[in-house]
Amino acid sequence: DAGVIQSPRHEVTEMGQEVTLRCKPISGHNSLFWYRQTMMRGLELLIYFNNNVPIDDSGMPEDRFSAKMPNASFSTLKIQPSEPRDSAVYFCASSATGGTGELFFGEGSRLTVL
Amino acid sequence: AQSVTQPDIHITVSEGASLELRCNYSYGATPYLFWYVQSPGQGLQLLLKYFSGDTLVQGIKGFEAEFKRSQSSFNLRKPSVHWSDAAEYFCAVGGGGDYKLSFGAGTTVTVRA
Numbered sequence: 001d002a003g004v005i006q007s008p009r010h011e012v013t014e015m016g017q018e019v020t021l022r023c024k025p026i027s028g029h030n031s032l033f034w035y036r037q038t039m040m041r042g043l044e045l046l047i048y049f050n051n052n053v054p055i056d057d058s059g060m061p062e063d064r065f066s067a068k069m070p071n072a073s074f075s076t077l078k079i080q081p082s083e084p085r086d087s088a089v090y091f092c093a094s095s096a097t098g099g100t101g102e103l104f105f106g107e108g109s110r111l112t113v114l
Numbered sequence: 115a116q117s118v119t120q121p122d123i124h125i126t127v128s129e130g131a132s133l134e135l136r137c138n139y140s141y142g143a144t145p146y147l148f149w150y151v152q153s154p155g156q157g158l159q160l161l162l163k164y165f166s167g168d169t170l171v172q173g174i175k176g177f178e179a180e181f182k183r184s185q186s187s188f189n190l191r192k193p194s195v196h197w198s199d200a201a202e203y204f205c206a207v208g209g210g211g212d213y214k215l216s217f218g219a220g221t222t223v224t225v226r227a
Contacts, residue, residue, distance in 0.1 A: 004157075033214075043204070043217045056214070091157060101146045101165075101208045103215060105157035 002026070004106035006092050012112045018080040021109045023092030024073055033103065034067055034077050035091040043091075049075065082113045116141045118205050120218035127195050128226050135190040135221050137205035146209040147188040149179055152202045152220075164188065165209070175199070200225040 005024040013019055025032050034046040047057045052069045060067070064083070069075040079086055089110045093103040119138045127133050139145055146165040150158040162173025169181040179190045188205060202222045208215040 042219045045214065048214060093158075101215060102148065102160055102163055103158075103206075105150075105159070107157040 004092055004094055004104055006090075006106035006109050008109055009107065010110050010112075012114065013082055014114050015083055016081040017113075018078065019082045019086075019111060019113075021077040021090050021092075021111070023075045023077070023106060025075070025092070025094030026104055027073065029094035029096050029104070030072065031095045032069060032075050033093045033095075034075070035093065037089045037091060037108070038087075046077070046090075079111075082111075084113045087111055087113050116145075116207050116216045118207050118216050118218035120203075120205055120221050122221045123219070124222045124224065126224040126226060129197055130194050133190075133192045133195045133199070133223065135203050135205075135223070137188045137190065137218060138186050139188060139205070139207040140186065141207050141209065143209060145207045147179075147181060148206040148208070148215065149173065149177070149188070149190045150204045150206060150217075151175075152204065154201070158204060161190070161203075195223075195225055197225045197227070199223060 007022045030051050032049040036044045046059045047067045048055050049069045067077045089108045091105050091108045093105045095103050117140045121136050148163045149161040151161050152158045161177050162171050162179055164171045164181045172178050177192050179188055181188050202220045204220045205218045206215040
């Protein structure tokens with residue numbers, strides 16, 4: 001079975017540009033999470049979807065960040081406009097509701113904002 | 115509120131030696147506990163998990179962990195480390211209906227020859 005698929009793996013952009021990160025969760029999983037990882041702050045939960053509905057977006061840093069999950073097999077995390085402090089690795093993870101809460105992570109999208 | 119503390123930021127161990135990584139958690143109910151490993155440039159991979167039953171759980175790559183409720187701990191161990199075990203290790207706690215995990219800050223393991 002395919003795991004969580006994220007794209008792009010690497011993104012380099014200039015400040016002010018729009019960035020869109022994409023995620024395909026594992027088929028059958030109905031919980032999806034976006035995390036951000038930095039040296040300073042470690043792993044931070046940005047947003048959590050259940051059955052395609054955003055349940056908790058309290059971790060989204062500010063209005064420049066938005067996330068959508070139009071269907072069970074696709075989610076996006078958008079940053080507009082991007083800033084250098086957004087540079088980080090962004091992970092998508094999915095899990096099966098009714099399971100033990102184990103998260104399956106993608107390989108991450110490394111974002112560099114110049 | 116749930117939280118995880120990993121007291122050791124960095125551990126260096128010789129190849130073939132034993133390894134123990136500490137994890138203390140705070141959780142208001144019966145916790146689900148996890149250890150994840152992250153190799154450089156990779157995502158997090160689950161090593162093992164505990165949610166009920168035997169308090170000593172076995173995982174992949176020869177790792178095991180012991181749940182001690184009285185100490186609120188879930189320490190990870192490996193009897194003999196290999197150079198490929200050099201990575202960052204994260205302990206996480208969760209449970210209940212929302213399945214949100216709280217991660218520790220991670221412990222970086224360096225393996226010397």
